[in-house]
Amino acid sequence: MPRNPQLNARGELQHLLSIEGLPREILTQILDTAESFVGVTEREVKKVPLLRGKSVFNLFFESSTRTRTTFEIAAKRLSADVINLNIATSSQSKGESLLDTVANLSAMQADVFVVRHASSGAPFLVARHVKPHEHVINAGDGRHAHPTQGLLDLYTIRHYKREFGGLVVAVVGDVLHSRVARSLIHGLTTLGVPEVRVIGPQTLLPAGVEALGVRVFHDMSAGLRDADVIVMLRLQNERMTGALLPSAQEYFMKYGLTAEKLALAKPDVIVMHPGPMNRGVEIDSSVADGPRSVILPQVTYGIAVRMAVMSIVAGN
């Protein structure tokens, strides 16, 4: 196996491509740094000069509003110049290859590439071909990873639960297609969460998912019992068109989070969702907007976490 391409020769974070393979110390460093930035985002002047003079290119080969916006805000709060490229509608549709696009932007003196792509592994390919002073941050690749989302989930869990030891975390829904689930699971197991559960029908769980270090439940009630944290995954509408699920109604009946099912978890459980939510498909509005939901704070922490990641990979 080649050297972990995210780390430089000194074992420091050169790119953030995946949570898998990152040592606990680096994850903790990111979370601690994020904590120091939460204060910044609450100040009247929400800027620090850590990336002044640096250029951050948001390269989104797949459309996104929220993730791109939070990366943009994070970069601006670090005083970087931000260039947004929505490539889903530009050069790739003219046939330019991923590496050609990156080479052209590199010629415009980029420092950080924030890459989202529909193909698993695309940011690894970019990272192999950028110049030594350039950094790549994965903003979501196919089904593979969404490490900043995973980190903000970890941040949120640490904020509310203080410690990872002793927790039961249940991840519910379409794990098969979810980069969010993969990143979070790696983060949780690395930080010492003793029990990570995945809950879903067989059609939405990948082959051999147990190898990721999780317990598999098909019965949601059993899976939620005594959970400290529930992470609901988004269910894409197109899953209903194939042979994976019969209907949104039946999915909600079996795997939707309702107040009744929530009562099986610990009284101080927190409910998370990476967004955007499908109310009435994977989560009931009364739960999404209820007292156990931390879905909006997740978004706030997302900015601090992305500031932390960018300042660690690109700051001196």
Place this chain on the structure above:
Amino acid sequence: MRILIRNGRLVDPASGRDAPGELLLADGRIAALDGEARGASAEQVIDAQGLVVAPGLIDLSARLREPGYEFKATLESEMEAAVAGGVTSLACPPDTDPPLDEPGLVDMLRRRAKALARARVYPIGALTVKLEGARLTEMAELAAAGCVAFSQANVGITDTQVLWRALQYAATFGYSVWLRAEDRWLAGGGVAHDGEVATRLGLAGIPVFAETVALATLIELVRATGTRVHVCRLSSAAGVELVRAARREALPITCDIGIHHAHLSEIDLGYFDAQCRLDPPLRSRRDREALAQALADGTIDCAVSDHTPVDDDHKLLPFGEAEPGATGLELLLPLTLKWGGERRLGLAQTLARVTSEPARILGVGAGRLAAGAPGDVIVFDPDAPFRVLPGALKSQGKNSPFLGYELAGRVRSTLVAGRVVYAQP
């Protein structure tokens, strides 16, 4: 032209012979061995001191990319690669553009290959028109033009009625049918073995039962039709077991693997290494072990290079978007030697998998060192090390999972029809 090869270690996989000796080639054929050869006069003498003299390799799957994909490779470049790799006969699958479904195309390919006078080229005709799996090709016409078998390349036939009729029709005239065993619906959209690595990397999986379901169908149809079927590129332990059972019943089924499947597994995908994007996919270590073992015990008849030159534009892409395939003609010998060494097989037994066994499936007289056999011979150093680097490959395809590997086994001379077509500079 008479050529005498002296002082070499003559290895003949067909007879099991492995002993020093002399070999005389005349009139395009092997004229004599040992005593009869020793005193013979010859225009050219090749000193094979310290080297192995063996039949040229016979590769049952090498894509030359003509017609249609000349930007990936040309007949000129790939025929040079073949003889540099010691491959003296190769069968090329019909997935060109247009596919080899018309006698004219087959005829043109054979003429072009013949004019280059390098390795012998055996075209495999398309089993269905445009490989679409709907209408049968004119198999008799294609056979008359030089097709040695019929195939769908990597494109399966989904309609089992068509598959059944195609096998029946081929059996009528005694043609062999070479098919991949992969259920297109079960494999649909997949890019990697449906296992631990694909789950971790978030790659769409191709389950093992995509192979076994198709294989079970194929075996039943062979039982019904009696067609000679060669199963191409097995990839799983479960697939090997099905073939083993079919052979116990003496069904006319043979099979091969791509030689890379004897060495690599899903683990080698590492961090999305598109060089390991292959069709069929690299499977688990247990599968690799079963394939390497079955190649040794003869359940798998032969190994092929599955040579598929891919240009950078189609390889330097995210894993799932990259075109499957690896260059292989120049690596078939060293990778076969590596496999044989790891299994502690003798050289004759090792080389049988890429000489006499594929010759039997192809129905040709080559693949052996015997008086009267075609003069297709290689002289090689089994221990000469070399590093697999793009610049060291004559193939236009520089794509290989083995880039950077240190392998052993270098061809010094290649002779086809009694003529030297390659000599190491």
